[in-house]
Amino acid sequence: MPRDRRDYFYRKAKVEGYRSRAAFKLKQINERFNIIRKGDTVVDLGAAPGGWLQVAKELSGGTVAGVDLLPIEKIEGVETIKGDIRLDTTVDKIKELIQRGSKKEGADAVICDAAPNLSGNWSYDHARSIDLATSALECARKILKPRGRFVVKVFQGDMFPDFMNKVRRSFVKVQAFSPEASRKQSAEIYVIGKQLLPEAVKPGGEYIVTIENVGAGGDGIARVNDFVVFVKGAEKGETLKIRIRHVKPNFAFGERIE
Template sequence: MARDRRDYYYHQAKEEGYRSRASFKLKQINERHHIINRGDSVVDLGAAPGGWLQVAKELSGGKVLGVDLQRIEPIEGVETIQGDINAESTIKKIIKIVGAKGTDVVLCDAAPNLSGNWSYDHARSIELATSALECAKKILKPKGNFAVKVFQGDMFNDYLQQVRENFVKTAAYSPKASRSQSAEIYVIGKKFLTAPLRKGDEFVMDIEELGSSGDGAVLIEGFVVFVKEVEVGEKVRIKITDVKPNFAFADVAERLGKTEKSE
């Protein structure tokens, strides 16, 4: 069955003019998670031979850019860069093409060259996915989306947590087009966070006003944080419990007394 399925997507790719059977993985990811919308700009990291670029162009109709160490054969309506995503010079080239405001979507279907040593291959996959995440953080617009391939293993949960800290929603997904014997899985991050804080961060704050819901409302580097069960005039240590694109929530970790203004 695995061979039949592999042959099915291989032949479908040939029949429909895609450069890779992996094109169907992106189609299925997008059907499930809606990471690419019409008009979006898309950057595909490790894009050769270009199967995902073809699908990204179909789905978005907008600016699509492929980046790879190898040369990518031209695709109509798609721009390409030959370069290393870890190099600052490559990041500058990407930003020059997509614009200073950034891109709507970052994709990465790249995989390391397999050695046959699973622990080593898994670690290399996580290293590559981490590079993709770091690049995405530099080029994504606020509320942008991210999808990256990783190999499952003992480092997977830690990587998933890294993505979770930078996006409002995260998920792990295996499209049907992935081979059944493959340990690959795709990590999806939706709505990139550009807030100056993250879940679990702690701050000492003076509660000077309440929001419309009755929670305390404080500003951290211009970012609104709503604090539960506080009163005006309290000095508290807060712990961030949830971060949204435009605001965050926090609980009181410690009550430190009254503010100087209230005394």
């Protein structure tokens, strides 16, 4: 490896025809976490200039869309949207594109390598990075299908643990990863979320439920917004207040609140 990793990946991107050196970050993330799979519908948020779109199309071969405030130069087989991911109008355009292109109800993977324009004030830049990543997370929740996957770049700092907890409330598996292609001195890190959790119930949420049945393991079975919740020690016909402890893609576990 040459001493200057930045130069190495910059030159490699030029040789292999990628629009940015960041293309290799996505390749390395995907090798480790298998975020994008053959036939997937993929949405790239903050996609300009398009390096991640190029890789996403190679990996998926399916419907790939890029969204950015800036125009994105055309990439064969890739759809682009000019818009703000914080706006419902943009989210609606993304959903329409997914439905039109893949006939799916949501994206399989949402990726985001966006970063704020740096001011040189680290606290300010970190806060803006967290804000941008949070907007990407909120957008991803609206356009991902159940069990969908998510990758977002964020700058490390004092707000990072809280952001990780937000992602953990939305996905079954959450990890942070720094690919080799990131600059050695960079504070950027990528947060990977796998298996999007349903909107029906929230971890830590409190609900009043009626136990409809008792499962083979002896746990009471209730429903919250038609979502199955298991409650330990509850009896059929009992109405009680519960707090959600864990949420899985198809069911949740709750505990009685005395």
